Amino acid sequence: MPGTIDLTFALEMIGTVAFALSGAMVAIQKRLDLLGILVLGITTAVGGGMIRDLIIGIHPPMMFVKPVYVVVSAIFILILFLIIKVNHSSPKFLESALYETLFNLMDAIGLGVFTVVGVNSVMNNDMNHMLFLKIFLGVITGVGGGLIRDMMANETPGILRKHVYACASIAGAVCYIILYDWLRSGTAMVLSVILVVVIRVLAKHYEWNLPKAL
Amino acid sequence: MPGTIDLTFALEMIGTVAFALSGAMVAIQKRLDLLGILVLGITTAVGGGMIRDLIIGIHPPMMFVKPVYVVVSAIFILILFLIIKVNHSSPKFLESALYETLFNLMDAIGLGVFTVVGVNSVMNNDMNHMLFLKIFLGVITGVGGGLIRDMMANETPGILRKHVYACASIAGAVCYIILYDWLRSGTAMVLSVILVVVIRVLAKHYEWNLPKAL
């Protein structure tokens, strides 16, 4: 279905931009210069897809072949940079609740989109029957970009410490696999992405966490 | 030999559980919640094998195809979690010498098993004649899980700072390659794993270190 392919691409672009902005926001908070902001943003945006392609054996990974992911990431990072620069935002803005809420939203959208995109990439090929692979690949694709971002920025990865981060990704992957058989693929994708974002936003708001050992 | 395959699988399970527990123990020490404990434990358990499969070109890596590694890891991590929870262990326990000794033992078993498993995975195919590859692949498979664990937990990797960590892995790989021609494969595996564990336990006890530059 060409419609599905277009929607997949549109979703990928949304996730790419969201993750690029989340990486740039971390870099800005770390007081890196424009180059560091671009590098961390782009790495976050393309990291998950690169890991996915290495895992399922696509050489070279898609984002090396199609420049659109890197170019779109760079454009949106530059726009964010200019907005903050032109507004003469106070450094306090970087510590504000609004900044953190925006960051979490970008991160959640990236997580949701890439989880679904990851599942989708083995949906119609000969690995389709492997249920575990589909879920695991979706989760790795979803969390990969943020994991690389946090490790490069020298922070404990969100996947380890943030309210039900990996659970949201697993829920999105399972939701997509179930809905895929019932709805058109495009609707199933969008609903699954929304589920992940809603879980993450609620989890942050209500500080959902699993119990600790001690 | 079916016996060898069964033993390889049994060893893999032992190494998987040991590394899963080592990752979970680090996460518990870092006061992560149950989700963080599961993620770090499972990542440690399957990380080395994933790196190995990416290096020798198995797509997708085995642990994406066979859920048993992740499932067994999760079960043992949950058991550890419950034991600590039910015992109302004091937080001091996490800093105790016993905790550290147990952690080092789990880490040593994982290191030994995955070193041997890594060597073994190219033992009977067309890469068998490459001696250097066999040793290097064994070492990377052995240290990979712990390396990912330490990097995600934001600690200097044990392979850089722990008493003769990489040496133990090299010794195990070489030992297995030599014994393989003399003994049955299963015996050679078990002896090599024991060698690695003994070296690591002695190295920690007697604080074996190589000289420093300054």
Next chain:
Amino acid sequence: MPGTIDLTFALEMIGTVAFALSGAMVAIQKRLDLLGILVLGITTAVGGGMIRDLIIGIHPPMMFVKPVYVVVSAIFILILFLIIKVNHSSPKFLESALYETLFNLMDAIGLGVFTVVGVNSVMNNDMNHMLFLKIFLGVITGVGGGLIRDMMANETPGILRKHVYACASIAGAVCYIILYDWLRSGTAMVLSVILVVVIRVLAKHYEWNLPKAL
């Protein structure tokens, strides 16, 4: 052209030694023992090439098959170790401007060589027409070793914070691609490496940085 292949290999050796020494210098600064120094140095030296091979689908990566990279790295690291040891250098030397200048030079040479080597590895095969891939692959190969070094040593990667680090690599890759059509391949390689080193040395001296957001 055998001459070109020989020159490529000679350049690779120079870059390998430079990156090995840069990794060893970080490890010495971190007061690691000889084993940690060897591990970090060798990882830095072979890391970029390993990432490149995984990306373009060479299994197993070259440095697992040809021991020369690891062996040469180890020899030069041991020589560095002995020089510092024999000279009874004062610990202050490790914080000195000379040490940092030498480190930056080694890092710049490694960056330049591996950028060019990365571009070169797809110069004459069926991926040659993909301009974006060539540049991106060059940059990843160039920065990969240093990135792994900094992440293992628990430091914010130089690529994020150092004066125009990634820009120097991009400039080198573009320069090589342009010169390749005009000059003999060997001359183009050497000139491009020199360009990267000069940019990095000047950037450090004059503290070139891109603007910050705040």
